[in-house]
Amino acid sequence: MLSGTGWGTLAGGAVLTTTGYALGYGEAAALGVTCLLAVAFAVLWALPAPVLGAERRIVPSRVSRGDPAEGVVVLTNTGSRARRGLRAVDRCGGQDITVEVPALNPGATHELRYPLPTARRGRVPVGPLRLERTDPLGLVRRMRPYGEPDTVLVRPRTCPLPVLPSGQAHHVEGPASDTADDGSLTFHALREYVLGDDLRRVHWRSTARTGTLMVRQMIDVSLPHTTLVLDTRRPAYASGDDFELAVDCAASIACAAARSHFPVHLVGATGPILRTDGTGDDGDALLDALAVVRGEELASVTAAFEGLERGRGDGALVVVTGDARGLGVVDRVRRGFGRVTVVLVGDADTDGPGTASDVRQLRVTSLDELAAGWRREAVR
Template sequence: MRRLADLLTVITPLGRVVALGSVLLWWVGAQLGWTELVLAGATGLVVFGLACLLTLGRAALRVRVELDRQRVVVGRQVNCTVDIAQTTAGRLLPLTLELPVGEQVEVFDVLGGGRRAFPIPTRKRGVIAVGPATTVRGDPLGLLRRTVTWTDPVELFAHPVTVPLDSLAAGLLRDLEGRATTDLSMSDLAFHALREYAPGDDHRHIHWRSSAKLAAPGRFLVRQYQDTRRAHLAVVVDGSAGSYPDPEHFETAVSAGASIAARAITDEVETTVLAAGHVAHRAGLRPAMDALTRCDLGSEPLAELVSRTVRIMPDVTTAVVVTGPKPTFVELQSVMAAFASEVRTVVVRVDHENRTALTGDVLTLRELSDLPMLLSGGGLG
């Protein structure tokens, strides 16, 4: 049954009309005794049969699709090479090779094989699917179309544009001991105080000298510590369509988030990126840029995205939230309040209509080129 379904997919809509119409004409002509209708039906069936003969056979090919680079900054082009070779002796019937590249399709003549190269421009940020490469065999009238897939699709990443930033290490407390919090612990690096020994405490934490001087006979004092945590940066790019007046604002927001994440990862700060639903948790530079490349405008509100950030990263120490000009000041305050009090939270608000400015922990960014100056002015330093 499945094989029959596969055979039926070879017939195009026009081919089905011709085949069924020819049979119908033949039957009507035979019933009414109209020779003309019988002749027309027979002619249609003959044409359909010849079309079937042209699609018979299977080509023995080796097809390879190669990109000189799989990741580039948007605006640059990538060279794609298609290598076609016949693996058996014999003559090939007319055959074409189709290679989808994004929304376009590159077409090659298989006869003669060889290597064909062409450039792929990256006009906008995003993931461009290259492939799969398929051969197409059919007839001149388009009654049948038989395709064979030879390669898997390859993803070409057009990463967002970024601007170079000064090191963020000073502002992110990138030290070996981490940063102290208000949480108390019985085992850490930051000493806090002494307290009386309680059943279950580790004997190694008993402070013998203080116990001898200050504690009552038979009682002991143990060390208590403050929890410390390594610097962990969260870069959150708002993907709600309601936060931006147009896609250009969103692209600037993505580029701003990418610039901050790239600088932090270069500084060897643990970085997690949440970009409009795509997450790169404690990732390196490539996965972080890939996540920022895949993201797009959607319907998830900024408040829900921030709530998800808090759930995913309970140990975050610094959060940078990048959004558009639409959220109100009250909404931004609510976003910052969603993080714990000890988490440094900065909001970068992309607004092409207003001047770049710094107001407390809310940074207004007019152009991407203003980001280095804005951050050096107190944003994360």
């Protein structure tokens, strides 16, 4: 297809040629013919379709906000002629990233690397990759898509934190269903039998129905659990940066519990976001969930605390917000937890209703302040 320059050259050539011949201006006619010939030459130059193999991957596919991620494209000339005038164009997050491709001889392979934008948290679409062939004058561009669209998941930033004690003794080994006391175990799910499983936990009805030996998977309910309420209301924060810092704080707190294999109940302003049981890659699941959290136009955070009054009186409740005026609701649920901590992000408003004296408040304006304050809370 003709580029903007190509269309201008074609129109100009037509006007000059017509005017030159009509009015007897030979120079104008000659210039017009030259323009038309240039466009014709450009079309012939870009006409042959390049016979190329292209493979694109994203390294890494998950990255913390602000950390580097790259698109890696491997091009192979599978034709019998050298290819010149190529460039790779990849669309990422609404913007085009263009990389010039050097001349490729038959059978040659070349690897292209280009940075991807990771400044904004979320699922960033990448692609599809396009290869463009242009003539030396930039009058004609031929485009061909390669591969399928992909995504890079930009997660919140985190800092290492200890787990806050909840005030009661708990199983310190994590959710090991084979070693925990039977009195602290409860049914979680059914799974296929693996060598070494306790045969007393075989679920015979499911085994008969599926034809596969199935066992009960148990979890230790005595584990220290963390209920994390992230205030996702946009009006609760002075700026978008404060909201991003709140998500970073929530991610750091959640990952601290997940690294110790403790259950986490993540709640947003409108209700539950994710509940983990302390097994598997809970940290990755929590970061993936927080990567796509968006601000909401809500007036109250009350919905986030619905159902939390039925706590068992242990575990930790952590509230991350930028507005202290909505914290009166914390007093209604704090009896269901052994420890309650409120993290106030940014220039938080502290003129609202106060909370009970056993509710700790921690004001932070950066992840470094969160790390320092959290360690002080951990030794109280």
